[in-house]
Amino acid sequence: MRSSGQIEHGAALDDPFAGEAAAEVISDRHEAEFQALIDSDQRIEPRDWMPDGYRKSLIRQIAQHAHSEIIGMQPEGNWITRAPSLRRKAILMAKVQDEAGHGLYLYCAAETLGVDRAELIDLLHQGRQKYSSIFNYPTLTWADVGAIGWLVDGAAITNQIPLCRCSFGPYARAMVRVCKEESFHQRQGFESLYALSHGTPEQHEMAQDAVNRWWWPSVEMLGPPDAESTHSAQSTAWGIKRYSNDELRQRFVDMVAPQAVVLGLTPPDPELRWNEDRGHYDFGEPDFEELRRVVSGDGPCNRQRAAHHLAAHEEGAWVRAAAAAYAAKHPATSAAA
Amino acid sequence: MSEETPAPLWEVFIRSKRGLSHNHVGSLHAPDAEMALRNARDVYTRRMEGVSIWVVPSAVITASSPDEKDSFFDPAADKPYRHPTFYSIPKEVQQL
Ligand SMILES: [Fe+2]
Protein backbone atom coordinates (compact mmCIF):
# COMPACT_ATOMS: atom_id res chain seq x y z
CA MET A 1 0.00 0.00 0.00
CA ARG A 2 1.16 3.50 -0.68
CA SER A 3 1.03 6.40 1.71
CA SER A 4 -1.65 8.88 0.88
CA GLY A 5 0.81 11.47 -0.41
CA GLN A 6 1.78 9.37 -3.41
CA ILE A 7 -1.68 8.55 -4.55
CA GLU A 8 -2.68 9.70 -7.96
CA HIS A 9 -6.11 8.22 -8.34
CA GLY A 10 -8.50 10.08 -6.17
CA ALA A 11 -7.11 9.70 -2.68
CA ALA A 12 -6.66 12.24 0.08
CA LEU A 13 -3.84 14.72 -0.28
CA ASP A 14 -1.46 15.40 2.53
CA ASP A 15 -1.81 18.70 4.26
CA PRO A 16 0.72 21.19 3.00
CA PHE A 17 1.21 22.51 6.56
CA ALA A 18 4.52 21.96 8.26
CA GLY A 19 4.91 21.11 11.93
CA GLU A 20 3.48 18.20 13.84
CA ALA A 21 1.34 20.21 16.25
CA ALA A 22 -0.40 21.96 13.40
CA ALA A 23 -0.88 18.65 11.67
CA GLU A 24 -2.46 17.19 14.78
CA VAL A 25 -4.98 20.01 15.13
CA ILE A 26 -5.87 19.62 11.49
CA SER A 27 -6.22 15.89 11.82
CA ASP A 28 -8.59 16.30 14.82
CA ARG A 29 -10.70 18.68 12.80
CA HIS A 30 -10.67 16.23 9.90
CA GLU A 31 -11.64 13.36 12.14
CA ALA A 32 -14.60 15.31 13.50
CA GLU A 33 -15.75 16.28 10.01
CA PHE A 34 -15.35 12.72 8.82
CA GLN A 35 -17.42 11.28 11.65
CA ALA A 36 -20.05 14.00 11.23
CA LEU A 37 -20.49 13.01 7.58
CA ILE A 38 -20.95 9.38 8.55
CA ASP A 39 -23.30 10.17 11.43
CA SER A 40 -25.51 12.20 9.11
CA ASP A 41 -25.62 9.23 6.72
CA GLN A 42 -23.64 10.99 4.00
CA ARG A 43 -21.07 9.27 1.82
CA ILE A 44 -17.31 9.52 2.10
CA GLU A 45 -15.69 10.08 -1.30
CA PRO A 46 -12.17 9.05 -2.35
CA ARG A 47 -10.48 12.43 -2.01
CA ASP A 48 -11.98 13.17 1.41
CA TRP A 49 -9.80 12.90 4.45
CA MET A 50 -10.33 9.56 6.18
CA PRO A 51 -8.69 7.76 9.11
CA ASP A 52 -5.95 5.36 8.10
CA GLY A 53 -7.84 2.49 9.68
CA TYR A 54 -10.95 3.25 7.62
CA ARG A 55 -8.90 3.25 4.43
CA LYS A 56 -7.09 0.01 5.33
CA SER A 57 -10.20 -1.73 6.46
CA LEU A 58 -12.05 -0.81 3.25
CA ILE A 59 -9.16 -1.85 1.03
CA ARG A 60 -9.08 -5.22 2.77
CA GLN A 61 -12.83 -5.74 2.58
CA ILE A 62 -13.31 -4.52 -1.00
CA ALA A 63 -10.29 -6.47 -2.25
CA GLN A 64 -11.51 -9.67 -0.63
CA HIS A 65 -14.93 -9.06 -2.06
CA ALA A 66 -13.38 -8.56 -5.52
CA HIS A 67 -11.25 -11.69 -5.20
CA SER A 68 -14.38 -13.64 -4.23
CA GLU A 69 -16.18 -12.59 -7.40
CA ILE A 70 -13.19 -13.57 -9.53
CA ILE A 71 -12.41 -16.89 -7.81
CA GLY A 72 -16.15 -17.51 -7.73
CA MET A 73 -16.13 -17.94 -11.50
CA GLN A 74 -14.23 -21.22 -11.15
CA PRO A 75 -16.76 -23.58 -9.55
CA GLU A 76 -19.47 -22.62 -12.04
CA GLY A 77 -17.12 -22.21 -14.99
CA ASN A 78 -16.41 -25.90 -14.44
CA TRP A 79 -19.84 -26.71 -15.93
CA ILE A 80 -20.06 -24.32 -18.89
CA THR A 81 -18.92 -26.88 -21.44
CA ARG A 82 -21.23 -29.52 -19.99
CA ALA A 83 -24.43 -27.52 -19.49
CA PRO A 84 -27.39 -29.74 -20.42
CA SER A 85 -28.88 -27.38 -23.02
CA LEU A 86 -27.95 -24.37 -25.11
CA ARG A 87 -30.33 -22.27 -22.99
CA ARG A 88 -28.64 -23.27 -19.75
CA LYS A 89 -25.22 -22.76 -21.29
CA ALA A 90 -26.02 -19.24 -22.46
CA ILE A 91 -27.42 -18.39 -19.02
CA LEU A 92 -24.40 -19.81 -17.21
CA MET A 93 -21.96 -17.96 -19.45
CA ALA A 94 -23.83 -14.70 -18.85
CA LYS A 95 -23.78 -15.33 -15.13
CA VAL A 96 -20.09 -16.13 -14.96
CA GLN A 97 -19.35 -13.08 -17.11
CA ASP A 98 -21.34 -10.97 -14.63
CA GLU A 99 -19.15 -12.28 -11.81
CA ALA A 100 -16.07 -11.12 -13.72
CA GLY A 101 -17.77 -7.73 -14.04
CA HIS A 102 -18.50 -7.65 -10.31
CA GLY A 103 -14.84 -8.31 -9.61
CA LEU A 104 -13.86 -5.43 -11.88
CA TYR A 105 -16.36 -2.96 -10.34
CA LEU A 106 -14.90 -3.83 -6.97
CA TYR A 107 -11.23 -3.59 -7.94
CA CYS A 108 -12.11 -0.20 -9.41
CA ALA A 109 -13.69 0.87 -6.09
CA ALA A 110 -10.62 -0.36 -4.17
CA GLU A 111 -8.30 1.57 -6.47
CA THR A 112 -9.98 4.85 -5.56
CA LEU A 113 -8.44 4.28 -2.11
CA GLY A 114 -4.93 4.45 -3.51
CA VAL A 115 -3.94 0.86 -4.26
CA ASP A 116 -3.28 -0.74 -7.63
CA ARG A 117 -5.25 -3.73 -8.76
CA ALA A 118 -1.95 -5.43 -9.57
CA GLU A 119 -0.88 -5.15 -5.91
CA LEU A 120 -4.15 -6.68 -4.75
CA ILE A 121 -3.81 -9.57 -7.16
CA ASP A 122 -0.26 -10.13 -5.93
CA LEU A 123 -1.58 -10.27 -2.36
CA LEU A 124 -4.15 -12.82 -3.45
CA HIS A 125 -1.48 -14.93 -5.12
CA GLN A 126 0.69 -14.75 -2.01
CA GLY A 127 -2.27 -15.88 0.09
CA ARG A 128 -2.13 -12.65 2.08
CA GLN A 129 -5.64 -11.63 1.06
CA LYS A 130 -8.51 -14.06 1.21
CA TYR A 131 -11.75 -14.66 -0.63
CA SER A 132 -15.07 -16.13 0.43
CA SER A 133 -14.83 -19.60 1.95
CA ILE A 134 -17.71 -20.82 -0.20
CA PHE A 135 -15.71 -21.03 -3.42
CA ASN A 136 -13.43 -23.68 -1.96
CA TYR A 137 -16.09 -26.35 -2.37
CA PRO A 138 -16.23 -28.48 -5.52
CA THR A 139 -19.08 -28.54 -8.07
CA LEU A 140 -19.60 -32.29 -8.41
CA THR A 141 -22.79 -32.41 -10.48
CA TRP A 142 -24.80 -30.12 -12.76
CA ALA A 143 -27.28 -29.58 -9.91
CA ASP A 144 -24.53 -27.75 -8.00
CA VAL A 145 -24.82 -24.90 -10.50
CA GLY A 146 -28.48 -24.48 -9.57
CA ALA A 147 -27.72 -24.79 -5.86
CA ILE A 148 -25.00 -22.15 -6.11
CA GLY A 149 -27.32 -19.70 -7.86
CA TRP A 150 -30.07 -20.25 -5.33
CA LEU A 151 -28.07 -20.50 -2.10
CA VAL A 152 -24.68 -18.89 -2.68
CA ASP A 153 -25.95 -15.96 -4.72
CA GLY A 154 -28.83 -15.77 -2.25
CA ALA A 155 -26.42 -15.40 0.66
CA ALA A 156 -24.31 -12.95 -1.34
CA ILE A 157 -27.38 -10.80 -2.03
CA THR A 158 -28.27 -10.83 1.67
CA ASN A 159 -24.80 -9.54 2.43
CA GLN A 160 -24.64 -7.05 -0.45
CA ILE A 161 -27.99 -5.26 -0.18
CA PRO A 162 -27.02 -3.40 3.03
CA LEU A 163 -23.64 -2.56 1.45
CA CYS A 164 -25.51 -0.44 -1.13
CA ARG A 165 -25.76 2.08 1.77
CA CYS A 166 -22.18 1.67 2.94
CA SER A 167 -20.49 4.93 3.92
CA PHE A 168 -17.83 4.77 1.21
CA GLY A 169 -19.35 6.11 -2.02
CA PRO A 170 -17.51 4.03 -4.65
CA TYR A 171 -18.15 0.77 -2.75
CA ALA A 172 -21.83 1.61 -2.30
CA ARG A 173 -22.21 2.49 -5.98
CA ALA A 174 -20.51 -0.73 -7.07
CA MET A 175 -22.90 -2.66 -4.84
CA VAL A 176 -25.95 -1.03 -6.40
CA ARG A 177 -24.77 -2.23 -9.78
CA VAL A 178 -23.93 -5.69 -8.47
CA CYS A 179 -27.26 -6.14 -6.67
CA LYS A 180 -29.21 -5.30 -9.82
CA GLU A 181 -27.41 -8.12 -11.60
CA GLU A 182 -27.55 -10.62 -8.74
CA SER A 183 -31.30 -11.06 -8.81
CA PHE A 184 -31.02 -12.81 -12.16
CA HIS A 185 -28.34 -15.05 -10.69
CA GLN A 186 -30.52 -16.28 -7.89
CA ARG A 187 -33.58 -16.73 -10.08
CA GLN A 188 -31.80 -18.76 -12.72
CA GLY A 189 -30.40 -21.02 -10.00
CA PHE A 190 -33.81 -21.49 -8.44
CA GLU A 191 -35.39 -22.23 -11.82
CA SER A 192 -32.72 -24.77 -12.72
CA LEU A 193 -33.02 -26.51 -9.36
CA TYR A 194 -36.81 -26.48 -9.60
CA ALA A 195 -36.66 -28.16 -13.01
CA LEU A 196 -34.40 -30.89 -11.63
CA SER A 197 -36.42 -31.35 -8.47
CA HIS A 198 -39.58 -31.82 -10.52
CA GLY A 199 -37.89 -34.01 -13.13
CA THR A 200 -37.07 -37.71 -12.98
CA PRO A 201 -36.39 -39.36 -9.59
CA GLU A 202 -32.67 -39.34 -10.43
CA GLN A 203 -32.75 -35.63 -11.20
CA HIS A 204 -34.65 -34.95 -7.98
CA GLU A 205 -32.08 -36.91 -6.03
CA MET A 206 -29.26 -35.00 -7.69
CA ALA A 207 -30.90 -31.68 -6.72
CA GLN A 208 -31.36 -32.87 -3.13
CA ASP A 209 -27.74 -34.01 -2.96
CA ALA A 210 -26.55 -30.59 -4.16
CA VAL A 211 -28.66 -28.83 -1.51
CA ASN A 212 -27.32 -31.22 1.13
CA ARG A 213 -23.77 -30.17 0.28
CA TRP A 214 -24.29 -26.43 -0.32
CA TRP A 215 -26.71 -25.60 2.48
CA TRP A 216 -24.33 -25.37 5.42
CA PRO A 217 -21.43 -23.72 3.59
CA SER A 218 -23.93 -21.07 2.43
CA VAL A 219 -25.21 -20.48 5.96
CA GLU A 220 -21.59 -20.25 7.13
CA MET A 221 -20.45 -17.87 4.39
CA LEU A 222 -22.19 -14.98 6.16
CA GLY A 223 -19.25 -15.03 8.54
CA PRO A 224 -18.29 -16.08 12.04
CA PRO A 225 -20.85 -15.60 14.83
CA ASP A 226 -21.11 -12.07 16.23
CA ALA A 227 -19.28 -12.99 19.42
CA GLU A 228 -16.16 -13.90 17.43
CA SER A 229 -16.38 -11.41 14.59
CA THR A 230 -13.14 -9.41 14.73
CA HIS A 231 -13.84 -6.37 12.59
CA SER A 232 -17.53 -5.84 13.24
CA ALA A 233 -17.73 -3.14 15.93
CA GLN A 234 -15.42 -0.67 14.20
CA SER A 235 -16.95 -1.38 10.79
CA THR A 236 -20.36 -0.60 12.23
CA ALA A 237 -19.17 2.70 13.74
CA TRP A 238 -17.73 3.64 10.36
CA GLY A 239 -20.96 2.88 8.53
CA ILE A 240 -19.38 0.09 6.52
CA LYS A 241 -21.34 -2.70 8.14
CA ARG A 242 -25.03 -2.14 8.83
CA TYR A 243 -26.09 -5.52 10.21
CA SER A 244 -24.23 -8.15 12.18
CA ASN A 245 -23.29 -11.52 10.69
CA ASP A 246 -25.92 -13.28 12.77
CA GLU A 247 -28.64 -10.83 11.71
CA LEU A 248 -27.72 -11.39 8.06
CA ARG A 249 -27.66 -15.15 8.58
CA GLN A 250 -31.17 -15.04 10.06
CA ARG A 251 -32.36 -13.00 7.08
CA PHE A 252 -30.87 -15.48 4.68
CA VAL A 253 -32.45 -18.49 6.37
CA ASP A 254 -35.80 -16.68 6.54
CA MET A 255 -35.58 -16.05 2.79
CA VAL A 256 -34.56 -19.51 1.59
CA ALA A 257 -36.38 -21.79 4.05
CA PRO A 258 -39.85 -21.24 2.51
CA GLN A 259 -38.32 -21.36 -1.00
CA ALA A 260 -37.00 -24.85 -0.22
CA VAL A 261 -40.57 -25.99 0.34
CA VAL A 262 -41.57 -24.73 -3.12
CA LEU A 263 -38.54 -26.45 -4.59
CA GLY A 264 -39.63 -29.71 -2.93
CA LEU A 265 -36.16 -30.07 -1.40
CA THR A 266 -35.24 -30.55 2.25
CA PRO A 267 -32.44 -28.49 3.82
CA PRO A 268 -30.11 -30.77 5.82
CA ASP A 269 -30.98 -29.12 9.13
CA PRO A 270 -33.33 -31.06 11.44
CA GLU A 271 -33.69 -27.99 13.65
CA LEU A 272 -34.99 -25.77 10.89
CA ARG A 273 -38.54 -24.71 11.75
CA TRP A 274 -40.71 -21.60 11.88
CA ASN A 275 -40.79 -19.95 15.28
CA GLU A 276 -44.09 -18.14 15.69
CA ASP A 277 -42.94 -16.14 18.73
CA ARG A 278 -39.78 -14.81 17.14
CA GLY A 279 -41.33 -14.37 13.71
CA HIS A 280 -38.23 -16.08 12.30
CA TYR A 281 -37.00 -19.54 11.44
CA ASP A 282 -35.01 -21.36 14.07
CA PHE A 283 -32.03 -23.23 12.69
CA GLY A 284 -29.17 -25.40 13.88
CA GLU A 285 -25.70 -24.23 14.84
CA PRO A 286 -23.44 -23.97 11.78
CA ASP A 287 -20.05 -25.66 11.97
CA PHE A 288 -17.93 -22.55 12.45
CA GLU A 289 -14.88 -24.71 13.05
CA GLU A 290 -15.20 -25.86 9.45
CA LEU A 291 -15.59 -22.25 8.31
CA ARG A 292 -12.36 -21.33 10.10
CA ARG A 293 -10.58 -24.28 8.53
CA VAL A 294 -11.74 -23.45 5.01
CA VAL A 295 -10.98 -19.73 5.35
CA SER A 296 -7.50 -20.46 6.61
CA GLY A 297 -6.72 -22.59 3.58
CA ASP A 298 -7.86 -26.12 4.30
CA GLY A 299 -11.06 -26.45 2.32
CA PRO A 300 -11.53 -29.11 -0.35
CA CYS A 301 -10.38 -26.85 -3.23
CA ASN A 302 -8.30 -23.99 -1.79
CA ARG A 303 -5.05 -25.00 -3.46
CA GLN A 304 -6.74 -25.77 -6.76
CA ARG A 305 -8.52 -22.38 -6.87
CA ALA A 306 -5.35 -20.44 -6.07
CA ALA A 307 -3.25 -22.41 -8.55
CA HIS A 308 -5.81 -21.94 -11.31
CA HIS A 309 -5.97 -18.19 -10.79
CA LEU A 310 -2.20 -17.87 -10.78
CA ALA A 311 -1.88 -20.00 -13.93
CA ALA A 312 -4.54 -17.99 -15.78
CA HIS A 313 -2.75 -14.78 -14.75
CA GLU A 314 0.63 -16.01 -15.91
CA GLU A 315 -0.67 -17.54 -19.13
CA GLY A 316 -2.27 -14.20 -19.95
CA ALA A 317 0.98 -12.29 -19.53
CA TRP A 318 1.85 -12.44 -23.23
CA VAL A 319 -1.53 -10.93 -24.15
CA ARG A 320 -0.96 -8.00 -21.81
CA ALA A 321 2.58 -7.59 -23.11
CA ALA A 322 1.37 -7.60 -26.73
CA ALA A 323 -1.35 -5.05 -26.00
CA ALA A 324 1.16 -2.81 -24.21
CA ALA A 325 3.62 -3.10 -27.12
CA TYR A 326 0.88 -2.19 -29.59
CA ALA A 327 -0.11 0.82 -27.47
CA ALA A 328 3.51 1.95 -27.34
CA LYS A 329 3.70 1.91 -31.15
CA HIS A 330 0.47 3.90 -31.51
CA PRO A 331 0.89 6.70 -28.97
CA ALA A 332 -2.00 8.73 -30.42
CA THR A 333 -4.61 6.51 -28.78
CA SER A 334 -2.81 5.60 -25.61
CA ALA A 335 -3.04 7.48 -22.33
CA ALA A 336 0.14 9.48 -21.81
CA ALA A 337 1.32 8.33 -18.41
CA MET B 1 3.95 -10.55 -12.25
CA SER B 2 4.77 -7.50 -10.18
CA GLU B 3 7.46 -6.40 -12.66
CA GLU B 4 4.74 -5.87 -15.26
CA THR B 5 3.75 -2.22 -15.55
CA PRO B 6 0.01 -2.10 -15.06
CA ALA B 7 -1.98 -0.74 -18.01
CA PRO B 8 -3.10 2.85 -17.44
CA LEU B 9 -6.37 3.65 -15.71
CA TRP B 10 -9.30 5.15 -17.62
CA GLU B 11 -12.44 6.77 -16.28
CA VAL B 12 -15.60 5.61 -18.03
CA PHE B 13 -18.59 7.84 -18.83
CA ILE B 14 -21.80 6.49 -20.32
CA ARG B 15 -24.77 8.12 -21.98
CA SER B 16 -27.60 5.83 -20.91
CA LYS B 17 -30.00 7.09 -23.58
CA ARG B 18 -30.40 9.84 -26.11
CA GLY B 19 -31.19 13.17 -24.55
CA LEU B 20 -29.13 12.53 -21.40
CA SER B 21 -25.55 13.52 -20.76
CA HIS B 22 -22.70 11.09 -20.12
CA ASN B 23 -22.36 10.02 -16.50
CA HIS B 24 -19.33 8.67 -14.72
CA VAL B 25 -19.77 4.94 -14.02
CA GLY B 26 -16.33 3.77 -12.88
CA SER B 27 -12.86 3.07 -14.14
CA LEU B 28 -10.85 0.30 -15.76
CA HIS B 29 -7.36 -0.56 -16.93
CA ALA B 30 -6.51 -0.76 -20.63
CA PRO B 31 -3.34 -0.30 -22.67
CA ASP B 32 -4.93 2.16 -25.11
CA ALA B 33 -8.10 4.08 -25.87
CA GLU B 34 -9.54 1.51 -28.23
CA MET B 35 -9.14 -1.32 -25.75
CA ALA B 36 -10.50 0.92 -23.02
CA LEU B 37 -13.66 1.45 -25.08
CA ARG B 38 -14.09 -2.26 -25.73
CA ASN B 39 -13.47 -3.15 -22.12
CA ALA B 40 -15.90 -0.45 -21.02
CA ARG B 41 -18.54 -1.95 -23.27
CA ASP B 42 -18.02 -5.40 -21.74
CA VAL B 43 -17.76 -4.24 -18.15
CA TYR B 44 -20.40 -1.50 -18.03
CA THR B 45 -22.98 -2.17 -20.76
CA ARG B 46 -23.84 -5.88 -20.66
CA ARG B 47 -27.54 -4.99 -20.37
CA MET B 48 -27.90 -2.13 -22.83
CA GLU B 49 -27.03 0.44 -20.19
CA GLY B 50 -25.62 2.82 -22.76
CA VAL B 51 -25.79 4.25 -26.26
CA SER B 52 -22.45 6.05 -26.11
CA ILE B 53 -19.24 5.67 -24.11
CA TRP B 54 -16.42 8.10 -23.30
CA VAL B 55 -13.13 6.92 -21.86
CA VAL B 56 -10.71 9.46 -20.38
CA PRO B 57 -7.23 8.75 -19.01
CA SER B 58 -7.60 9.15 -15.23
CA ALA B 59 -4.23 10.89 -15.11
CA VAL B 60 -5.46 13.90 -17.11
CA ILE B 61 -8.38 14.75 -14.85
CA THR B 62 -7.95 17.83 -12.70
CA ALA B 63 -10.16 17.79 -9.63
CA SER B 64 -10.99 20.37 -7.00
CA SER B 65 -9.60 19.54 -3.60
CA PRO B 66 -12.02 18.63 -0.82
CA ASP B 67 -9.75 20.56 1.57
CA GLU B 68 -10.56 23.80 -0.19
CA LYS B 69 -14.23 22.96 -0.27
CA ASP B 70 -15.24 25.90 1.92
CA SER B 71 -13.22 28.63 0.30
CA PHE B 72 -13.75 27.25 -3.18
CA PHE B 73 -17.53 27.09 -3.10
CA ASP B 74 -18.11 29.82 -0.53
CA PRO B 75 -18.70 32.69 -2.97
CA ALA B 76 -22.02 31.08 -3.89
CA ALA B 77 -23.23 30.67 -0.32
CA ASP B 78 -24.04 34.32 0.42
CA LYS B 79 -25.88 35.07 -2.81
CA PRO B 80 -29.43 33.87 -2.17
CA TYR B 81 -30.65 36.47 -4.67
CA ARG B 82 -29.55 34.05 -7.38
CA HIS B 83 -32.55 31.90 -6.53
CA PRO B 84 -36.14 32.73 -7.51
CA THR B 85 -37.38 32.05 -3.96
CA PHE B 86 -35.46 35.15 -2.79
CA TYR B 87 -38.09 37.43 -4.31
CA SER B 88 -41.54 38.16 -2.87
CA ILE B 89 -44.23 38.62 -5.45
CA PRO B 90 -47.76 39.98 -4.78
CA LYS B 91 -50.37 37.21 -4.43
CA GLU B 92 -52.37 38.53 -7.39
CA VAL B 93 -49.62 37.37 -9.70
CA GLN B 94 -50.37 33.69 -10.15
CA GLN B 95 -47.44 32.68 -12.26
CA LEU B 96 -44.05 34.31 -12.61
FE1 LIG C 1 -21.34 -11.50 -7.95
Ligand SMILES: [Fe+2]
Ligand atom coordinates in the same frame (compact mmCIF):
# COMPACT_ATOMS: atom_id res chain seq x y z
FE1 LIG D 1 -23.75 -13.67 -8.54
